[in-house]
Amino acid sequence: MQPQQPDLQLLYEKLRESEEKYRRFVENAADIIYRTDGEGRFIYVNPVSLRIFGYAEDEFMGKHYLELFHPNFRNKARQYYATQFFNGQYSSYLEFPAVTKNGKQFWLGQNVQPLMENGQIMGFQAVARDITERVLAEEAMRRADEEVRTLNAELERRVAERTMQLENANKELEAFSYSVSHDLRAPLLAVNGFTQFLAMHLGDKLDEEGKRLLSIIRTNTQTMQQLISALLMLSKTNKKELDTITIDMNALAQETYDEIVSPEARQKILITIPLLPPVRGDRTLLRQVWSNLLSNAIKFTLAKDERTIEVGGRTxxxxxxxxxxxxxxxxxxxDAGKLFGVFSRLHTNEEFEGTGIGLSIVRRVIHRHGGDVWAEGDVGKGATFYFSLPNK
Amino acid sequence: MSDQKINILLVEDNPYHAELTLKALNMHHLAENFVWVKTGEEATDFIFCRGEFSSRTIENAPKVVFLDLKLPKKSGLDVLKEIKSDERTKNIPVVILSTSREEKDIVEGKNLGMNGYVVKPDDFEKFAEAIRNIGYYWLVLNQLPKN
Incomplete structure (x- = not known):
């Protein structure tokens, strides 16, 4: 039986079809596809390459692949590919700035493979894509990142600067309160001392009007002493570092009350202190809070017929x-907004004595603990002062 | 100044406070042999027998020094430091009388070896009482080593 002769015509036809299929595939591709000889000179480029780079086909052929690179990048690219082929890497991917015929720059991402025959490099084939949009977006992101970093650095610098200013202001405040405690109290001590000495030892030489005037001087120096002491306390509440411990608020409220209420006043007031939740805070400063709130309650209650004070707390x-x-x-x-301001008073001294600083001390202490203060009241019907402290 | 026996050396730049202190001491009959100087320099000259006090002897020390803190030039703490860092004078009791209850002053005074820190009370009766108590303690009750 004779072997059947291959139908050459059919084979040729199939080969042509196959070649046509692949040519169409390459020529219609959206990516740049090209081939070079062993030295890197173009021997084939697809139509997209011509369109993107702006060269006619005959201009492209014979051109060296490095001519597509931006001049500043050529050395780097040469070294990169030399290393790739020296190391026998089959495939590589490189992103680089490319230049068109009329000088327009854009970014290409390129995949290159060497074409080998009997262990020899016969040429290269590459598929490349315009990645300008992505590179620019990355660049914009990098710039934005850098901007954020610069802004952060600037912010940190300004915070440091402000902190320093604040520290200086605190030092000045400290110097001021030191000076107040010495310099203002010294002459007041003399005024008060001599006035008292006068009353004690020379009082019998004064007539009634003289004694009355002397008593006015004394009352006013005492008021000034209280003001200075309260101002110093206010500045200390700012200065003092918080010494945070767990506090039994029942014990603290009760012992503060016992300390500030005279035995006579205690007979006249009905006070209830139920179980209060414990809290984390600075005991010395929170004692000031109870002291100021309870003294206020006592002061404003004593003048009334019904004298009750209720202390409470909830979690x-x-x-x-x-x-x-x-x-x-x-x-x-x-008037609720005026209650907690420094020197802010709702009553005259004839009605109720006071420095106008107590509640601002309360507010500062509570704010320093991260809490809040507020009040509710009605004229003639009593007041309720609240403070909250964070559970830590 | 002659080498007379001194009970109290008051170092006080405020003449009114000095007078009030003297009045308080007088009220309680403690003002005998009382010397008042106005500056830190005068105080150390007195203790170490220098300048106008060179005729005094260092052994004849006051029984107690009442020292104000805020003095011009040489401060109260400087005076305290000088007294307490000299072997010959370190046993002289020094009580600080101050208008301030500043914690840093108290701590510094304590570190330098002060023997007491009294905040001058605003009320004269209390002030006189405080002066009486410290005067009585250091002049009458307290016993010092012989050397």
């Missing part, structure tokens, strides 16, 4: 809230 999700409620003079809610 909420992230904080504990405490209050001191009295049956005293109360206040108009439209």
């Amino acid at each position: 909420e999700e992230s904080k504990s809230v405490y209050f001191v409620k009295d049956s005293g003079a109360g206040f108009d809610m439209k």
